[in-house]
Amino acid sequence: MTDQELIEFKEIYRRNIDSVYQTAFIHMKNRSDAEDAVQTVFMKYITLKPVFKNPVHEKAWFIVAVRNHCRDMLRSWWLSGRSESDSEKTEEFFRDREDGYITEAVLRLPKKYRELIHLYYYEEYSNSEIARMLGINESTVRSRMMRARDRLKRIIEKEKQKNE
Amino acid sequence: MSEKRYKKAIENMKPSDEQKEKMLERIIEAEKGNFAAETNIKAVPAAKFSFRKMSIPLAVTAAAVFAAVNITSSLRKNENIRSPYAGTSVTEETDDNEITDFTEYETEIPNEVVTETLSLQDTGFAGTYNGENYFTGMEEKYEAVLCKESTDGSTSVTVNDENGNPFCTIANVTQFGDLVAVLGLSDGDVNGNGKICIYLNGHLGEDVLYSFWPDEDEMIYRYSMKDDILYVLCQKLKTEHTGTEETVYQSLSEPVYPIAGEYTVSSYNLNTCELKKSDLNYPVDFNDMGVLESGNIILAGINRNLQKSLCTMVIINPDFTQVGDMNFDVSASAYINGNSVTIVNAKRGEVIAETYWLDEDDNICNTTESRFNTGEITVYKGSKGKYSFMYADDTGTYGYNPETGENEYLNDNSLIEKILVFYDDDIWYAVNTNSFCINICTDSECKNVVASITQLPETLYRTFMNNGHLYIMLTGEYKEMQLDYLGEDELTEAAEYKIYDTDLNTGKTETISFFSGAEFFGNDFYADGEKIVLYSGNSDSADTGKYYTFDRSGNFMYCTEEEE
Numbered sequence: 001m002t003d004q005e006l007i008e009f010k011e012i013y014r015r016n017i018d019s020v021y022q023t024a025f026i027h028m029k030n031r032s033d034a035e036d037a038v039q040t041v042f043m044k045y046i047t048l049k050p051v052f053k054n055p056v057h058e059k060a061w062f063i064v065a066v067r068n069h070c071r072d073m074l075r076s077w078w079l080s081g082r083s084e085s086d087s088e089k090t091e092e093f094f095r096d097r098e099d100g101y102i103t104e105a106v107l108r109l110p111k112k113y114r115e116l117i118h119l120y121y122y123e124e125y126s127n128s129e130i131a132r133m134l135g136i137n138e139s140t141v142r143s144r145m146m147r148a149r150d151r152l153k154r155i156i157e158k159e160k161q162k163n164e
Numbered sequence: 165m166s167e168k169r170y171k172k173a174i175e176n177m178k179p180s181d182e183q184k185e186k187m188l189e190r191i192i193e194a195e196k197g198n199f200a201a202e203t204n205i206k207a208v209p210a211a212k213f214s215f216r217k218m219s220i221p222l223a224v225t226a227a228a229v230f231a232a233v234n235i236t237s238s239l240r241k242n243e244n245i246r247s248p249y250a251g252t253s254v255t256e257e258t259d260d261n262e263i264t265d266f267t268e269y270e271t272e273i274p275n276e277v278v279t280e281t282l283s284l285q286d287t288g289f290a291g292t293y294n295g296e297n298y299f300t301g302m303e304e305k306y307e308a309v310l311c312k313e314s315t316d317g318s319t320s321v322t323v324n325d326e327n328g329n330p331f332c333t334i335a336n337v338t339q340f341g342d343l344v345a346v347l348g349l350s351d352g353d354v355n356g357n358g359k360i361c362i363y364l365n366g367h368l369g370e371d372v373l374y375s376f377w378p379d380e381d382e383m384i385y386r387y388s389m390k391d392d393i394l395y396v397l398c399q400k401l402k403t404e405h406t407g408t409e410e411t412v413y414q415s416l417s418e419p420v421y422p423i424a425g426e427y428t429v430s431s432y433n434l435n436t437c438e439l440k441k442s443d444l445n446y447p448v449d450f451n452d453m454g455v456l457e458s459g460n461i462i463l464a465g466i467n468r469n470l471q472k473s474l475c476t477m478v479i480i481n482p483d484f485t486q487v488g489d490m491n492f493d494v495s496a497s498a499y500i501n502g503n504s505v506t507i508v509n510a511k512r513g514e515v516i517a518e519t520y521w522l523d524e525d526d527n528i529c530n531t532t533e534s535r536f537n538t539g540e541i542t543v544y545k546g547s548k549g550k551y552s553f554m555y556a557d558d559t560g561t562y563g564y565n566p567e568t569g570e571n572e573y574l575n576d577n578s579l580i581e582k583i584l585v586f587y588d589d590d591i592w593y594a595v596n597t598n599s600f601c602i603n604i605c606t607d608s609e610c611k612n613v614v615a616s617i618t619q620l621p622e623t624l625y626r627t628f629m630n631n632g633h634l635y636i637m638l639t640g641e642y643k644e645m646q647l648d649y650l651g652e653d654e655l656t657e658a659a660e661y662k663i664y665d666t667d668l669n670t671g672k673t674e675t676i677s678f679f680s681g682a683e684f685f686g687n688d689f690y691a692d693g694e695k696i697v698l699y700s701g702n703s704d705s706a707d708t709g710k711y712y713t714f715d716r717s718g719n720f721m722y723c724t725e726e727e728e
Contacts (some may be wrong), residue, residue, distance in 0.1 A: 013188055019189075021179045035179075035187055042191045102173035108447055121170035 016062045020098040025113045027070035041066045113148035326372040340389035358384045391456035392434045397453045400426035442484035448476050454500030464498035499553045506552035519566040534569045614671040628689045635691040636664045678718030
């Protein structure tokens with residue numbers, strides 16, 4: 001990588017790191033695995049040097065790439081009998097943050113709901129954009145969103161009852 | 165909860181500035197390592213760079229991506245194709261200008277093997293299209309998709325009807341030259357009589373060139389196409405009110421039963437838009453229909469109006485006037501394949517397959533006969549491409565090839581149905597089924613079979629995974645019986661349900677069997693070590709209906725309106 005390439009890469013990294021890391025975290029549910037995924041995806045970017053049409057294209061590429069990578073990692077880990085204990089500890093990590101209990105609740109959702117909450121509320125993609133990114137129907141996005149919100153509500157209420 | 169709070173919840177997952185810098189530093193270090201490897205100075209594979217000491221080598225990761233039934237999304241491209249049939253252009257409109265083509269993004273993604281994996285319910289073999297096998301399934305329990313099996317992973321297509329709504333069920337897909345017909349049910353069509361939508365080859369799931377709806381008192385039974393004319397055989401139905409609101413038939417006020425021997429035949433010319441329809445009143449239970457090279461239509465079935473049941477074939481012309489018939493002194497089903505008809509007389513211990521070849525004037529010009537000894541068999545209508553029919557006995561699955569007169573053994577690689585079962589997307593097992601047996605496996609290629617359920621008399625109905633157990637539910641026979649828990653003295657038509665509970669660690673499989681008068685239309689199915697909960701609801705509404713709970717011995721326990 002030349003000095004100029006390095007400068008450009010750092011710019012791209014800073015533009016996308018939050019989305020890439022959050023997508024990875026949403027899938028892997030723990031910091032170290034998310035960091036691994038971030039590294040792999042940015043390494044793929046360096047190796048392949050894809051040309052993006054615009055920043056929207058660039059961001060979408062990173063989100064889909066890290067999502068695919070995480071899915072592969074989860075499958076390979078399932079085969080090796082990996083436990084979920086790490087992620088349980090991670091959920092507790094957010095307890096002291098503002099609205100941390102919502103973060104914890106989001107992390108307890110099944111993965112397909114977690115990623116929708118991320119893409120819709122944080123990345124602010126529309127239903128049709130999410131549908132295209134995830135390769136699912138728009139109506140599926142809507143029904144999943146509805147179920148995600150419903151489940152989230154139930155998790156939070158249950159947690160509240162437990163603490164009372 | 166406000167959008168702001170959702171956003172905050174996700175924002176909490178952002179990496180800290182220190183973390184970001186650390187990651188950047190390591191990526192740059194790794195990149196240098198790559199450079200070294202490329203120039204052969206000191207080969208350090210990129211995958212060995214990791215933020216943690218323990219990392220998964222890329223090769224292992226790639227190998228773990230099960231290629232067999234990966235379902236990648238088929239995304240539409242913006243194309244303008246003039247349809248020669250409908251006179252309208254097939255145009256995909258985009259919703260906005262910002263992001264228009266994710267297909268392109270996906271093709272650029274290096275990790276190309278998996279883009280989306282669907283959790284499919286109610287899968288089944290749909291047919292052959294462009295020489296590839298298609299399977300149907302219910303994605304997320306709501307929308308029907310077609311999945312294509314191919315060597316480099318499968319693709320899925322959500323097929324929409326002419327109103328742009330996805331089918332809720334797909335029963336069959338058939339290719340006719342450059343057209344493809346999909347038989348399915350659309351949302352809101354709860355009578356079960358289905359519809360056929362015709363698409364241009366290569367644009368499955370896009371614009372419908374023609375849609376065929378049967379009348380309310382008809383059910384599509386067979387369809388075929390020749391020279392751009394679609395022929396549809398429908399069976400007449402009778403409706404019967406069998407219950408009151410208090411009974412389990414609450415959501416099934418008007419079940420429909422076919423009337424033996426009463427059919428209608430329709431034809432639709434896709435070029436001239438001419439639609440013709442006629443009643444077909446033959447005392448024959450037709451089991452197949454085809455279009456011969458002459459352009460005449462052939463129907464085959466068992467004639468029940470004679471003292472002795474005969475295998476009967478009726479040939480009608482495109483105006484639906486009878487032009488010929490053939491009766492064979494055997495009570496057996498016949499299967500049509502191009503210009504040949506194979507009568508399959510399956511007796512215990514022996515199968516006799518007689519194939520009659522018809523010339524261009526619809527006269528029999530050649531006959532072949534094959535006999536093969538076998539145990540008790542189940543005959544299925546097979547692919548129109550190669551086999552007249554398929555059958556299974558206790559030695560395996562076979563396809564009868566009328567060209568050679570031989571029955572070909574279909575090994576495990578030619579399983580005609582496949583299912584993937586996911587549990588919260590994190591843990592998955594494959595279930596491979598070929599209508600004759602179900603193999604439960606711990607890998608998608610189904611090499612590691614932990615349990616098998618063979619010689620199935622039933623239809624696969626639902627699957628559910630819980631606590632290391634895979635529950636496969638099948639439906640069996642229907643019979644009239646008295647169900648005590650309904651509190652009625654009358655006989656009720658009940659369906660047999662069998663649930664196979666497989667411990668995925670040991671492969672040990674237990675069977676739970678029971679009859680129920682409730683029709684479990686809904687998709688909810690829960691099972692654990694103590695009970696089975698099934699939802700009986702309306703097929704077009706998940707909001708009405710009841711939850712039926714049975715114990716592990718199949719005894720009805722109780723019924724609730726709300727999910728527990």
